[in-house]
Amino acid sequence: MALAQIMDELDYFQILKVGQGATPNEIKAAYYRESRMYHPDRFHTMGGGELKDALSRIYKRINEAYVCLRDDVRRNKYVADVNGPERAKKLRFVEASEQELKKDKEQEVGTTPQGRKFFMAGLTDQAAQRFAAAERNFKMALTYEPGNVNYKAKAAEVAKLVKSSDGLK
Amino acid sequence: MADEIAIGIDLGTSYSCVSILENGKPGVIPNEWGERTHASVVSFLDDGTVLVGNSAKRNIITNADNTVYSAKRLIGRFYFSDEVKKAQAVMPYKIVEGENNSVRIQIRDAVFSLPEISALVLKEMKAIVENYLGHEVKKAVVTVPAYFNDNQRQATKDAGRIAGLEVLRILNEPTAAALAYGFGKDITQRIAVYDLGGGTFDISVLEIGKDVFEVLSTAGDTYLGGDDFDDRIMTWLAEDFLKRTGIDLRLNKYCLQMLKEAAERAKIDVGRDGIAKVKIEGICQDPTGKVMDLEATLQEAEFNKMTMDLVQRTFKVCDEALQSARMTASDLDAVILVGGPTRLPIIRTSVKHYFQKDVMTGIDPDEVVAMGASIQANSLLDAKGEHYLLDVTPLTLRVGTVGGYTDKIIDKNTPIPIERSKSYTTNRDGQEKVKIRVYQGESNKAAECELLGEFEFSGFRIAYRGEVRIEVTFEIDTNGIVNVTATDVETGQKTTCTIRLSSGLTEEMIKAAQAKNAATTLARGAEAA
Numbered sequence: 262m263a264l265a266q267i268m269d270e271l272d273y274f275q276i277l278k279v280g281q282g283a284t285p286n287e288i289k290a291a292y293y294r295e296s297r298m299y300h301p302d303r304f305h306t307m308g309g310g311e312l313k314d315a316l317s318r319i320y321k322r323i324n325e326a327y328v329c330l331r332d333d334v335r336r337n338k339y340v341a342d343v344n345g346p347e348r349a350k351k352l353r354f355v356e357a358s359e360q361e362l363k364k365d366k367e368q369e370v371g372t373t374p375q376g377r378k379f380f381m382a383g384l385t386d387q388a389a390q391r392f393a394a395a396e397r398n399f400k401m402a403l404t405y406e407p408g409n410v411n412y413k414a415k416a417a418e419v420a421k422l423v424k425s426s427d428g429l430k
Numbered sequence: 431m432a433d434e435i436a437i438g439i440d441l442g443t444s445y446s447c448v449s450i451l452e453n454g455k456p457g458v459i460p461n462e463w464g465e466r467t468h469a470s471v472v473s474f475l476d477d478g479t480v481l482v483g484n485s486a487k488r489n490i491i492t493n494a495d496n497t498v499y500s501a502k503r504l505i506g507r508f509y510f511s512d513e514v515k516k517a518q519a520v521m522p523y524k525i526v527e528g529e530n531n532s533v534r535i536q537i538r539d540a541v542f543s544l545p546e547i548s549a550l551v552l553k554e555m556k557a558i559v560e561n562y563l564g565h566e567v568k569k570a571v572v573t574v575p576a577y578f579n580d581n582q583r584q585a586t587k588d589a590g591r592i593a594g595l596e597v598l599r600i601l602n603e604p605t606a607a608a609l610a611y612g613f614g615k616d617i618t619q620r621i622a623v624y625d626l627g628g629g630t631f632d633i634s635v636l637e638i639g640k641d642v643f644e645v646l647s648t649a650g651d652t653y654l655g656g657d658d659f660d661d662r663i664m665t666w667l668a669e670d671f672l673k674r675t676g677i678d679l680r681l682n683k684y685c686l687q688m689l690k691e692a693a694e695r696a697k698i699d700v701g702r703d704g705i706a707k708v709k710i711e712g713i714c715q716d717p718t719g720k721v722m723d724l725e726a727t728l729q730e731a732e733f734n735k736m737t738m739d740l741v742q743r744t745f746k747v748c749d750e751a752l753q754s755a756r757m758t759a760s761d762l763d764a765v766i767l768v769g770g771p772t773r774l775p776i777i778r779t780s781v782k783h784y785f786q787k788d789v790m791t792g793i794d795p796d797e798v799v800a801m802g803a804s805i806q807a808n809s810l811l812d813a814k815g816e817h818y819l820l821d822v823t824p825l826t827l828r829v830g831t832v833g834g835y836t837d838k839i840i841d842k843n844t845p846i847p848i849e850r851s852k853s854y855t856t857n858r859d860g861q862e863k864v865k866i867r868v869y870q871g872e873s874n875k876a877a878e879c880e881l882l883g884e885f886e887f888s889g890f891r892i893a894y895r896g897e898v899r900i901e902v903t904f905e906i907d908t909n910g911i912v913n914v915t916a917t918d919v920e921t922g923q924k925t926t927c928t929i930r931l932s933s934g935l936t937e938e939m940i941k942a943a944q945a946k947n948a949a950t951t952l953a954r955g956a957e958a959a
Contacts, residue, residue, distance in 0.1 A: 293639070293642050293644075296642065296818050296820060297641070297642070297818060300818045300820075301847065301908055302809065302810060302818060302819070302908075305598070305810045306810075306811070306812075317847065320847060321847050321848055321849050321905070324844070324845040324846070324847065324848045325848060325849075325850075327845060328841075328844050328845065328848070
């Protein structure tokens with residue numbers, strides 16, 4: 262009962278009683294251990310009531326924790342979330358919805374066709390170490406989408422690289 | 431209570447099987463004639479007698495209009511679905527539309543829902559055990575294909591209740607098979623369960639240990655099974671006959687049934703002997719009134735050629751399951767075959783080839799699911815916690831959004847039970863209700879997913895738009911059944927929730943069906959002979 266009450270203040274590592282550095286095998290072992298403890302089959306004959314509800318809520322949270330921590334991508338994002346300033350709000354992992362993902366992606370590569378074109382060209386130039394050309398392309402992209410943070414960051418990044426490569430010459 | 435017992439029932443598309451745990455070992459209970467599997471067929475005779483099982487199956491031809499088979503293909507489906515349309519074309523019994531797009535079976539003047547039909551099969555399974563034990567049983571675990579959606583699970587659970595059984599759990603068939611395989615063995619293995627039944631195909635990848643059975647992924651096709659193999663033979667027989675005589679046997683439902691029966695027998699023969707001789711005497715009359723026979727010989731090579739694409743389809747599904755489990759076939763320790771059609775050499779050799787390993791022998795593909803169900807039934811009864819099944823939801827749970835799209839709520843292959851909440855606000859001043867459509871499926875387009883129902887919430891505060899925040903919680907329970915509740919975030923008040931599962935039965939309908947089921951006497955023993 263007590264656990265069910267404080268559950269909302271615990272992160273997934275605390276739910277599974279493992280450290281943030283736990284290996285995938287340790288996470289699985291912890292999941293099995295907690296399952297043996299809280300699996301609803303154990304309480305099947307229990308009539309119902311508050312205790313059973315609490316146990317059921319705990320087990321659902323254990324599953325939720327396992328789903329998040331067994332997956333590297335989710336786990337990395339989650340670790341960043343719970344160690345960040347908004348920890349209290351991010352104890353429960355929320356997957357970005359498909360629409361949000363699409364939005365993120367658009368934010369990343371741009372919302373205008375011209376902006377995207379110059380941005381992609383800039384990325385190619387950067388990969389080929391043509392930093393000056395990359396900088397020009399990112400700046401062109403910015404003229405189409407002045408508010409795009411990703412364009413700005415990229416432009417600043419290559420501007421630095423242009424300087425350092427100048428220094429080498 | 432020493433007498434208390436819970437049974438395990440494998441409610442199959444073509445055949446059902448029932449098992450109990452005796453002295454710590456699962457055993458299949460045969461009926462009075464020693465039959466261990468029972469055709470999932472219900473036959474309503476003219477004198478009001480109802481037959482279930484192999485004796486009912488013999489009536490498919492003589493009492494075609496009033497004999498229902500393959501009900502599992504229709505359970506939990508909407509009247510407008512393709513599967514129902516297909517069934518209407520080939521089934522001799524009458525499939526009609528009920529309220530809210532539901533499917534009903536009409537037998538003479540009586541109308542039955544699909545759960546009511548399945549409940550009669552369950553009632554027979556219950557009677558077999560009761561006859562064996564000499565006392566009543568009330569509790570059961572009933573299995574379903576892992577890939578069954580919420581509507582189909584809910585309808586199966588309703589069937590159990592109608593039959594007067596407390597359904598302790600709706601258990602996935604491959605998981606049950608894995609449990610029967612690993613029970614009491616103390617092994618640690620990664621296994622695949624390849625389950626090809628009469629009407630459905632499932633593949634589950636599991637990691638099993640001494641006491642924990644974890645399903646890593648599951649995938650399936652609820653439109654693929656042994657029946658489709660029969661269909662291929664039927665088409666082959668009918669087309670050959672058409673070419674020789676100019677008569678299309680498929681135009682007559684009576685001939686169609688004879689063809690179907692012959693095709694099923696030919697499939698079994700060709701699987702066992704490598705050759706099948708088909709002979710149907712007096713299948714029809716030619717225009718002059720002369721009675722005609724159908725004769726044909728089916729060679730294994732021919733059979734393999736006509737069904738190879740069906741076999742290949744199962745491996746596409748296997749690819750998907752392995753990928754979800756992040757494994758390749760070589761990571762597996764064992765492959766278990768479940769379901770009658772897996773006796774076919776074409777399946778065995780293809781499976782061996784695909785997984786690059788010999789399939790497990792010593793497991794009866796017809797009985798293993800019921801045995802697993804009885805192990806689980808017993809375990810739920812005494813709750814000693816000797817083993818734990820960690821199962822998953824097979825389909826992604828979604829909610830409808832604007833423009834006919836959907837948004838993911840719970841991913842497929844997520845362990846259950848699980849819940850996830852989502853906040854909604856009102857978008858009109860003084861709004862009284864919020865409607866949420868819930869779907870299951872893998873497409874972000876609503877039209878390509880299965881609608882589970884429309885949930886309507888009301889009873890929260892009436893306020894300006896955007897002021898009321900409603901938190902909706904979607905839960906998938908250990909049966910794989912979806913529950914939805916809503917709370918007004920500010921007041922903490924749980925709002926009332928009307929669930930309108932479009933084709934589901936209401937509580938009153940179930941009560942009425944229970945009474946009807948209890949009043950129905952199944953002809954058993956000497957009566958049925």
